[in-house]
Amino acid sequence: MSSPTLTDKVAKMIRQDILKGDLRPGQKLVVAELKEKYCVGASPIREALVQLSWSKYVKLEPQKGCWVAPVSKEELNDLYESLRVVSSVLLKKAIAMGDETWELEVLTSYHKLSRIQNVVEEFDSAEWEERHQQFHIALLEGADSKNMFEFFSDLINQVKRYRFLALSENSLSDDLFNIDEHEMIMKLVLAKNSEQAAELLDRHLHGSMKRIEQVIEAA
Structure with a gap:
């Protein structure tokens, strides 16, 4: 399991990219692509996405995947x-x-x-x-x-x-x-x-x- 500090850092980077519009509402978030983008392992990426789902910046669906939360x-x-x-x-x-x-x-x-x-x-x-x-x-x-x-x-x-x-x-x-x-x-x-x-x-x-x-x- 990755350290909380690394997870928090990754979550902050993803959150900032959502706010800046680099990651758009409804965009699918693929762990392999995010690993390459942020230069970290899969574990902190997954944990960061779960963390961001708590604040409703990210939408998680078991067995289906993860998306930037849509807007309406x-x-x-x-x-x-x-x-x-x-x-x-x-x-x-x-x-x-x-x-x-x-x-x-x-x-x-x-x-x-x-x-x-x-x-x-x-x-x-x-x-x-x-x-x-x-x-x-x-x-x-x-x-x-x-x-x-x-x-x-x-x-x-x-x-x-x-x-x-x-x-x-x-x-x-x-x-x-x-x-x-x-x-x-x-x-x-x-x-x-x-x-x-x-x-x-x-x-x-x-x-x-x-x-x-x-x-x-x-x-």
């Missing part, structure tokens, strides 16, 4: 509907319970997000997505709700695959980089305006879903 409008809607519900609850709890350390983290994560758009000379959409996800995580980390936050983390990691898919469409990418909405959410959160903050966050998530829908419908 139905799954996208379900993910975002769940994300909108849990995000609203967590945000209101975070605003009610969050301390100064949490407020500083919200401000810092927003600052890092805004800098990549306003300061970095060559815009990096993949880095934006990483900082964008961290901003959403920071918003909700102040809520003292471990199980609900774990559910949120699982959802946002599944949604990430759809957001990266949308980035492959240059005509839609700019719509996903709306710093103004993030600034307003940040200001409402720090002002402890929980109702308006939750309402704007919900609109933001719904808008993102609708823009990604266009990519799926056009495919």
Whole structure:
């Protein structure tokens, strides 16, 4: 059995290739081909694929094979509907319970997000997505709700695959980089305006879903 460290490394490489679009939704994953691509043995490849199936990046069917998980409008809607519900609850709890350390983290994560758009000379959409996800995580980390936050983390990691898919469409990418909405959410959160903050966050998530829908419908 291969070491967990090697399995994790291989899983990370495959996951990144799925996010970048090098491995496309619905593409069959053949162990022999992946061995050659990543220069590792069959065992860590198989274990990595099982690991990625837990996070729903990969679809495994016993005796049939393995594929990059397909995408669908139905799954996208379900993910975002769940994300909108849990995000609203967590945000209101975070605003009610969050301390100064949490407020500083919200401000810092927003600052890092805004800098990549306003300061970095060559815009990096993949880095934006990483900082964008961290901003959403920071918003909700102040809520003292471990199980609900774990559910949120699982959802946002599944949604990430759809957001990266949308980035492959240059005509839609700019719509996903709306710093103004993030600034307003940040200001409402720090002002402890929980109702308006939750309402704007919900609109933001719904808008993102609708823009990604266009990519799926056009495919």
